[in-house]
Amino acid sequence: MYAEGNRGDVISDMQQRLQEAGSLKGDIDGVYGGDTVKAVKDFQRSRGFPVSGAIDEVTYRALRDINAGTPAPAVSSGGESYGVGDRGNDVKTIQRKLKRLGYLEGEADGIYGGQTEDAVTAFQKEQGISVTGGVNSETRTKLNEVYVAQTGDYILSEGARGKRVIHLQNQLLLHGYDPGVVDGVFGAGTADAIRRLQDETGLETTGVADEDVWDALDNAPYFRGKYTKTYHMRSTAYTPYDGGGEGHTALGGFAGKGHAAVDPSVIPLGSIVFIEGYGYAICDDIGGAIHGNIIDVGVDTLAQAYQWGTKSRVKVYLVR
Missing domain, CATH: 1.10.101.10 (PGBD-like superfamily/PGBD)
Known part of the structure; x- marks a missing residue:
């Protein structure tokens, strides 16, 4: 939403x-x-x-369904190079690869805007190639090489461990599919959450995080309409390591997107909420500045925290 x-x-x-x-x-x-x-x-x-x-x-x-801005199959304004203002299926493919590699947040919409430029710049810096913010033949070749080398790691199943599993579990939380404790271990709870996602989105029910599951998690979280109470709250955002934190929430999970810090006297710890403009979250954290009618949403990077900013009034739905 x-x-x-x-x-x-x-x-x-x-x-x-x-x-x-x-x-x-x-x-x-x-x-x-x-x-x-x-x-x-x-x-x-x-x-x-x-x-x-x-x-x-x-x-x-x-x-x-409205045609405005629909990605067209046209080539970019720069032939085989792509930059801000270009759009089309090739741009969408570039964006999806950048998302898989963790450089791009948001939707792969086929529109080369500022966020895509920032993601390409970050990729170029990390790979030690010319930093232009645009995708030329050098960048595209390197992107394809890195993607091919790493993409297999994104097919995750029971027994997998590590940062990609943490990312998967947090994305499942953000979309309303609670995997249990976010511990970086792909266990039965994570598999069950994936099956619920697959069942609701018409995918084959395997419990495996394959390409189709990642594609579904790339979409914006949407509200399913089930809740028991609503709040209008002030909202801020925090990264896993704000304030010298160690990357864990008060209840022991790995922090980031899909988590929120609250005042337990307002929203009990362990509650699941939906936050307009953000998605679902488990309220499993607290903070020294979180008192009363305020919710601090988890993000993964400082840039995302700045993008969220401080909101004077957001609607929060208590799901359970």
């Missing part, structure tokens, strides 16, 4: 589609602000959807 406060290439694409639908009159700036909220509400009313002002799964799919 996307909501007020989100920003980036995906939001720009949604704004363009809202303009095509006649709902957005303002600028396309990649910032989900008040004008975008109003436009989403207008679009939802016109389609007979529940009116929330947030882009949930139903609204997202309807907007994706």
